Amino acid sequence: MRELHTKLKSLFPVGDLTEQRSNLGFVTVPQEHLRAVLVHLRDREGFTHLVLLTAVDWLEAGQFQLTYLLSNRTAGKDLGVRVMLARDGATMQSIHDVWPTAATYQRELREMFGIDFPGSPRLHEEFILEGWNDIPPYRRDFDTLKYAQENYSERPGRVTHDPAAHMKQKLNSGGN
């Protein structure tokens, strides 16, 4: 993993390596170099399998993290390539031509996070949701419980008591 990182570092301005396990590492890549890094990894380093592509919302930092997890089966190694995107108007180049299957991931990210991948096929077609009318639900600032309570009625009649408060009221009322 270290060797690979050293090699990558000599070719691209990649960040430090986070070694999660001996066979799993993560590395951050500047947005504009992602495609080159991926193609290099796929064609030269044997990372031919795109395991997944997903996003993490770092709301506090105003960033989306895209994780492209690649796998080299023969070496039994996985490398997570991270790209940090500005959260506002997040746009990323599409890699559907590097891995056709990425198109599906990008469609999902577009729908669930609102990240745009210009050029990705059928990007704007609904994938999972239907008639969604709120901010993309996987964003951290979307409150699913609040949405559920506002949109779907619950069966009434539920009430609960906090043991400490209840005991205080039962045992200690009257300042005794």
Added chain:
Amino acid sequence: MTQFDEGMAHGMERLRSKTTVQEILEVATGFEESARNFYRDLIPKVSKQIRYLVEELADEEQAHFDLFASLAQRTDIADQVKIEIERTASDSKFSDCLHLPNLGEQPDDQAVLQYAMGREHAAMQHYGELAETAPAGPIRELFQYLASEETKHKLELEKIYYATIHRGGGV
């Protein structure tokens, strides 16, 4: 022996000469009455803080007085007594370990309690002795009953004593 012990011993001797249940009860009632009067007289002498204790003692003697008086009115005393002595209280001897205090002009709660326990103890013992010497029959049973009553009272006082003196604030 303190003044009351002597007095009581003398009174007990009087009892020995009595032959009917009613007579004995009358004398016993008299003891309770004098005890009550004693406590009532003591009330103003103690600090207000512990007056409740003496008042309770007086009430207790009054209750005994009432009990014996009402018992004396009944015709089936013997049966009543019999039922009671089957449940005779046994002495715990706790207050045996205490001195009899000299109730001065301003006794404290501990002294009052000790005095009261001593008094009940003496009464218990005297009635007990009387029961032993009396012939079997209603008279003996009555003495046993009286001894038992005093023992009960003493036990009650012991509890109060323990709670006040040994537990009172003691952690």
Added chain:
Amino acid sequence: MTQNAPFFTPDRSQYPAKKADGTLDIDIASGKYLKLWQGPNHPGITGNMSVELTVCGDEVVEGKTHVGYLHRGFEKLMERRTFIQCFPIVCRICVPEPDFNEYCYAAAVEELAGIKSPERADWIRALILEMGRINSYMMYLGGQAGALGLGVIGQWTTYARDLMLDRFEELTGARIYHMFIMPGGVRDGLPEGFDKRMEETLREVESTLKDVYDVMFCNAVFKKRTVGVGYIDPALVDSYGITGPNARAAGVAKDVRKDQPYLIYSQLDFEPVLGQDSDIFTRADVRRRDVLVSVDLVRQILAKMPRTGPLMATVPNVLHWKIPRGETYIRGECSRGEYGYYLVTDGSGYPRRVNVRGPSYTHAVSLLERMIVNLNISDVASLMVSLHTYPPEIER
């Protein structure tokens, strides 16, 4: 028969034409094409999903997978559940084989929290995963046969699967959602007499498989409908993220159990089942043989596993379990391919992000959409089943 009908052009491959930008030029109004929805309420669909077929005659010219009918937003729900509270919910992501969710989630949490599950628990986990694999394949075999009208296979395999569910019930306390593998270990050990009953069940599975082999695999109708149909080019395996039996039937020996052995698989003796022809028949056969491997693995596990020792590692109080910032990916080889959990933590008591990588995600969407083109409508169900897809792991 089409030769004599001047109404149709014999060479159907000219439809649909392509537009300048390469997309298909399908004009429904032209009357040449028909939209045909297969699913979600349709006997020939694998669960609650649908395929929107554009057909020309009985040939599919375009297929679009529609999912989301089972979307509950697990990945979002988990972000507002504590680490232990996520444990019961993950198994719901895949109904027929829920245990991989439990295992991958537990292993991811353990790794980020720096906990090692006890060895005995690892053996029991592997046992459960193999039992689940048998179940999943048994369901598949019934479905694959059913998609071609061989209803009897499903009658048999469902029975065998149900016996395995009985074993699950006595081991885990539930039939479908076992909720047994929790972060830190497993709930309990094997019950008294489990080995014996398990052996009986395995025999029943084997005998069922023999019947299935006779009636399904040695069946002229089945062969006619599946041999050579639904070919996956081995070259597609990587570009489409194909894993599991779908890849192995194409001759690619992808098996996480061998490639990156997890739990106790390095201590077990087995070889990945491979096929060559990469068609529906081969995929079915690879799965059939894979059941036999699993049956053998269950026997090996029961013979080798330690019977004493702790079942749970010491975990922090689960009510306020916080895990330091980190990210990891845990994968396992489920009956459909690579199942994985990508877990990101941020030091709080809740996962920052969970991403579930189900093998069906690529199989049922991008791969299916590619393979469905130029297929006969009647083969669509068969193809879909042969990719062995479970919709809930696509949309989660």
Added chain:
Amino acid sequence: MSVRDLLSPFAAWKNLFRDPVTIIDPLNDRPGAPRYRGFHQNDMDKCIGCGTCETICQNGAIDMLPVDGIETKQGDSGLRPRIDYGRCCWCALCVDVCMTKSLTMSNAYTWVESDPDAFRFTPGVDKKHWDNAELGYHRPEEHQLMAKVRLPMGEMEPETRIESFAEIVNGYTIEQARLEADRCVSCGLCVATCPAHMSVPDYIAAVRDGDYERGLKLLYETNPFSGICGSVCTHKCETTCAARHDGDPIAIRWLKRHIMDQVTFEQCRDIVGGPRPATGKKVAIIGAGPAGLTAAFDLAKLGHSVTVYEAFDKPGGMTRWGIPEYRLPYARIDQDIDVIRSVGVDIRCNVRIGKDILLDELHNSYDAVLLALGLQLGRATRIPGSEHENVRKAVDLLRQATAFEDFGPPRQAVVIGGGNVAMDIARTIARLQKKEFGRVQVTLTALEDLAHFLADPDEVKEAGEEGVVILDSRGPRQVVIENGQVTGLKTWHVKAIFDEQGRFAPSYDETDEQMHAGSMVIEAIGQMTDVSILGDTLTEKLTWNRGRLQVDAGGRTSEPWLWASGDMVRGPDVVSAVADGHRVAQSIHEMIAETEQPK
């Protein structure tokens, strides 16, 4: 394709000769497995209504509701879980975390209903046909999601600690404290038990988070004596801790101490925030113990001018004069009191009411007067021989020890009493003996049997380790005096300490008499208040209740200007005194506010 492919499928026909696999009566023939997670059961006798099940339920399926016939009492909220089967997912996490193992699952699984609202029920209360089912999921013994065992507190070895008055316990390290705090389930059952209602779960959470500022703030909200309480609180809270039902209770007291260990005096001072704008009202408080100073702290924070009169030369009351240094170092008392001073409380030591200043004077020059006298006087057994000068009272000796006065520690001592004071004096004497004579010879006799000792079990254990011979169930009979010198104590065996009603009623067996040798006998039984400072007139005016001043809920006596609080009205315990101090301060403040109103 071969002929075989045409014929082989006919193999299916062989099933004609097989026994059917159909279950004849699936509704009755299939009970759930012994581990099956079916419908809930709850053992009402064991359940304490801690709500941990509600906390862990990720479905929000559990509500805690009061139930008819189940009283709220210490250690039992009186609430019981009601489960909504419109939410439940049968994961059994509620069973796994149940603190008392009362919640279990049966192997019943069929429940069909037309009414969707019928699926809510309180197991154990609403009768169900599976209530008595024996099979079903019960948490396996070794399946433990929380640590059962309390983190041991590091402390000095008996051989070392007996050498000096240095503090015995070390206090938790940050790591230890975090682990111990981690065990808490935050149910809050303890809050009602704590006399001061300290927000225990919250400050434990602060320890968990390592946020000591927050923890300190929470402590000072309810208890300005947190430093002292962290060392010597009677920690009644730990007796109602939910964790004690299956393991050790959380070390609540040590965690409180841990917070105080981690913060500086300056932080404490900054948290309480200095004096407040003056209201111009004046309050006099007699007695600088926990009750008096807590009231002083509260009142000063409200802007009133507070003067505390203390008879001894240092404030602290019984925490200073009654508790030995090895349990509570004086520096800790000083720090707590300095924080109280920092809000503007004026403490005047060496002022004895009735001698240096009259109560009437206070009455005239202050808006309110608070008596917080404490229990300074020791009770005597008054057994024969107890008048001897070498029969001493524990409180007096402890006071002398604190003041470093030499009272001539005996070579051999007998202590009467089984409370913490008895342990304190026995262990103090032991240390003095060790220093002076090189060996410990202390015999402690108590009426109670070991199981009913009033002292903390830890104290008893530690005293034993330090060489104090502890004899339980011994009733003092007589102090033996030979040639004018005390030579020992005679005791009788105590047969039983409780009567049938559970009341204290010692009964003696005089046949079992023992003699305990010693040149000094120390009485460490009950204590009482020295009410003589009230004077006869005031004593007569005041209303009394069974030996104690009659006060209302706010601590006000029958005299409208006079309040009383602390041990003298409540019984002895630092944290109770603190709680009382708060109540009284509130009452005094309300009175002051009322008199302000008309303006």
Added chain:
Amino acid sequence: MKDELKIRVVKGPDGVEFEVEPLKDYYCEAAPTVMPAAYIKVVEDLFNWARSESIWILGFGTGCGAIEMRPLMTPRFDAYRFGVQWRPTPRQANLFVISGYLSTKTLKRAIRSYEQMQNPKYVIGLGSCTINGGMYWDSYNTIKRLDDYLPVDLYIAGCMPRPEALLAGFQDMKKLIRAGKAEGANLYAENFEWYKANQKRVIHDWDMPDYNW
């Protein structure tokens, strides 16, 4: 609106052009009506007996619970002997088993399937999530109580309920039908507006007629 649902002009094989209006033409617009009981009670009882003994379930697995239907269709539990069978199309079914949670996307399909079923028809809610949201109580994409959108005759608790519990449910369903108490379809007709309003509140992409049978 999706392209294929728009009004369009189509040229037939005979060269004549005509307009196709999918949403209007293909479906009946009439709202459902209450189906009255037979005039004579004996006849109605007979009908109900017959209905109760032929429970035909729509084979639409809307959620997890569907997996426990397979064992019922196979020899081990064999629901067929109780007069229960599964049908592939709504036209042939009279019992709709909502097998668990419904995402809004599936709800839309479930409503259409339900409406296409012939009267008399019944609905069983399977599992906790149909009662009060179950473990998806805080999900943005699933409904919480089924009875807001479809008339439910019976609920079976569990997550998921076992085949045996389902069978017990079918037996109870039979009793309800025999007693003439399974009036869900009539309830739906009576409160049609209310149901529609509820449905439209959560189905944002309402590209279908209000009712079709």
